[in-house]
Amino acid sequence: MIETITERNKLAYSVEEIAEQTSLSKAFLRLEIKRGKLKVRRFGRRVIIRDEDLRDYIANGSDGATIGLKS
Numbered sequence: 001m002i003e004t005i006t007e008r009n010k011l012a013y014s015v016e017e018i019a020e021q022t023s024l025s026k027a028f029l030r031l032e033i034k035r036g037k038l039k040v041r042r043f044g045r046r047v048i049i050r051d052e053d054l055r056d057y058i059a060n061g062s063d064g065a066t067i068g069l070k071s
């Protein structure tokens with residue numbers, strides 16, 4: 001049987017795709033990337049998150065702390 005692209009699992013996602021599917025903001029995801037909590041791969045200017053890295057991030061969660069906000 002020939003498998004079509006839509007039947008295969010995606011290997012990687014963009015920040016925008018993850019934000020849409022998880023209801024996490026793009027800004028928060030980019031902050032997590034900057035902190036090193038969400039692993040990415042870069043191809044030129046393109047940033048992608050591998051499926052296995054996303055699953056690991058979701059399984060382990062985040063402390064959700066923000067940087068530079070005054071209390």
